Amino acid sequence: MxxxxxxxxxxxxxxxxxxxxxxxxxxxxxxxxxxxxxxxxxxxxxxxxxxxxxxxxxxxxxxxxxxxxxxxxxxxxxxxxxxxxxxxxxxxxxxxxxxxxxxxxxxxxxxxxxxxxxxxxxxxxxxxxxxxxxxxxxxxxxxxxxxxxxxxxxLVKSTQPTKMDDLEKLIKKHENGDIISVDWLDNLTFRKIEQTNRAQSTDxxxxxxxxxxxxxxxxxFSDFKYPPPQIPTYIPTEQQPPLNQPKINTGKSSTLKIYDPEQYVSDPIEQKYRKLERSHKDGPLDRELKPTAKIRDELNKILNYSSVQELSQYEKNLVWKFRYFLINNKKGLNKLLKSINFSDETERKEALKLIYKWVEIDIEDALELLGPNFKDITVRTYAVERLKKAHDNELELYLLQLVQALKYESLTSSSSIGNSEYSIVELNESTSSSMLNASLSPLSQFLVDRALGNDRLGSFLYWYLNVESKDKPNSVYKQILDHYLKNYTNDGLTKEISLVDSLVKLCLKIKNTKDTTPKKIEALRSILDTKFKSFPPVKLPLDPSVEICGTISSESSVFKSSLSPLKITFKTTDGGEYPLMFKVGDDLRQDQLVIQIILLMNRLLTNENVDLKLTPYKILATGPTEGAIQFIPNSTLASVLAEYHGILPYLRHHHPDPNEELGVSDWVMDNFVKSCAGYCVITYILGVGDRHLDNLLICPDGHFFHADFGYILGQDPKPFPPLMKLPPQIIEAFGGASSPKYNMFRNYCFVSYSILRKNSNLILNLFEMMRDSSIPDITIEPDRAVYKVKEKFCLDMSEEEAIIHFQNLINDSVSALLPMVIDRLHSLAQYWRA
CATH class of the missing domain: 2.60.40.150 (C2 domain)
Incomplete structure (x- = not known):
């Protein structure tokens, strides 16, 4: 060339x-x-x-x-x-x-x-x-x-260009070949340039x-593009990650950024001190060691840390030193395990001796041990042993996260348990023989065993595993799912799978039809009358406690949307009706997670005798891009305000009571106030975004709830989203900011926020287990997701300071002008779109 x-x-x-x-x-x-x-x-x-x-x-x-x-x-x-x-x-x-x-x-x-x-x-x-x-x-x-x-x-050089400067530019062009060379003319020119140079030069x-x-x-100029280094947020000091390649900025930037490959390597002085501190054998002196009053306060502070709080090297050494003093404190085991260098076999063995001598830990702490930060097979097996004591109903609340935790055991096999000197095998009377199955990890074998003994739990386990195995075909989920189906003997699950397959085909058929929505509704009802009017009883995957035997075509419809989701009303075997929405083409796993957390929070509140009348509708993802949603008859706040010009007129229309101050039945207002308080606190903690009057729903009996959780953890498509969505129309429905109902609403907010703060470790552990899931708003910043939830709990504040903080949030939300403007713009956009 x-x-x-x-x-x-x-x-x-x-x-x-x-x-x-x-x-x-x-x-x-x-x-x-x-x-x-x-x-x-x-x-x-x-x-x-x-x-x-x-x-x-x-x-x-x-x-x-x-x-x-x-x-x-x-x-x-x-x-x-x-x-x-x-x-x-x-x-x-x-x-x-x-x-x-x-x-x-x-x-x-x-x-x-x-x-x-x-x-x-x-x-x-x-x-x-x-x-x-x-x-x-x-x-x-x-x-x-x-x-x-x-x-x-x-040294001060003139900024004005001289005649010689212009000549030098021409000389460079001549040297580069941009000016044609003529020998006799070049000789004359260079002689003249030399004279000019002498005349302008100074001593x-x-x-x-x-x-x-x-x-x-x-x-x-062009530099090499190095791949960005994969730097984890948290790396224990005893672990040494692989060396990262340097990343160099290109372009006109004068900054040369080089990632030090030794930045996570432990300090040799700290390593030496650690070995000296922990090298002695287990002796009577350690067992009798008691902390002073000052050190006891430090230990209590460490024990009260949240489950995602990192421990300093000093705190780790302190927990290790007084491990026998903490053996009767159920919060101390997890802190001890965080202080262990599992790469040091001597230290690991000595620490694992204490696991089964420790006082029994809570379920929430056992869930933490099944998270991504604990890889030791003995520790995880101990956590599974603790989960065995949980009831099936409680296990169902955490099943979604337990399925996600299976990926952290994909590289470990329960067959390796016997290789540890201080392993779970020492508990010969409490260890089931099935736990030693060489093909499954302790957690997967435990979930399969419990699912085989409980059809409701087995149904949810199948669909959770089915979604993950389709999303990640070469993962451990396919192996566990095959093992579960191989040992499943009932035909109930087979019927559920057949029902979902039929619904997927029906939804795709209606969706691919190019007709108008009325024509699609007519086609749907015709198919339901022909093929699904009645069928043998089958448990509904969305809610296995409900058994369906047919459909009601007149109550079924097609929503006006690009995905054309179906609303199908099923007949139940007890003579009732169960409407649901089934859609194909949308990932429902994020909505499913939010609903699961709301159900859990509702359980935590009711355990404290606080019933906030929450109405979390059920969601089940049956595949990566398909699923079912329970349909609850409701009205959006936008439609209520447009038709009734206020929430109170809407409630008065359905449940009037002239004897009450607001003209609404007392039990209806009680539902409204409590549910508003509950969802106000929960959506704030979860950072639910994209709130507008079309996804705030209300039922005729006063139950208020949120829908469409496409944005969580602070994500929001609108600029400057408020931390809390509390429309002024709701305050007006209470009777104003000085009414007794508004004060009752605030009190319920404070009580529920305090209860959930006390159970923050459980909620944080569940989000930590979802860190590597396919939830869209978690995958944006996997290492930051749990910390975003932690920030909302304000764990560094006292109880009184947290209540004042939440009171300020309510006041700011009530007086905020920008959300009202955005709601108005959203309504106008919906109007013109219609």
Missing amino acids: SSRNVTYCLSRDLDFPFRVKITALEGSKQLLKESTKFTNPSTLKKLSNFQQNSDLFATAVVTLDGLPLTLPITTPYTSFRNSRKWNEWLELPIKVNQLPFTSKLHITLWEFDDSKRSIFGEAELNIFNVEDDCTLKRGRQKLDLILADNNTIN SQFLLFIDLVQFDIPVV
């Missing part, structure tokens, strides 16, 4: 050393008088003080931000007579493709001062055209030399001429 066909090349492709030619030095300075020899004899040591062409030598080095990148390269000795000319090429120990964009060539001229060398002058040049076209400089270069004796030179100015490699085409 000829040079005419190439416009430029990249600097990263030039894999050869950077070279520079030190050509000549022009200029002179005023010599010292002869009398100075007698008045100041020391000046004789510098030859340049009395000789115009004293011997000099040059060194060249590449620098970045004033710091050298290479060793200096020196010109050989040259004896000058009439002029200072070196004409020497220097090859620097750095390649062109290794040069940073803002690197400079620094040249120093040296002379001898008696027996030592001293600096005569210095010059510097940007290797790349930083402010122009980002190309590598080439050809002849003229540098201003700054003398070491600043008194002999004027106080030194010019250093150098030559860079003359390339035929421009060389544009």
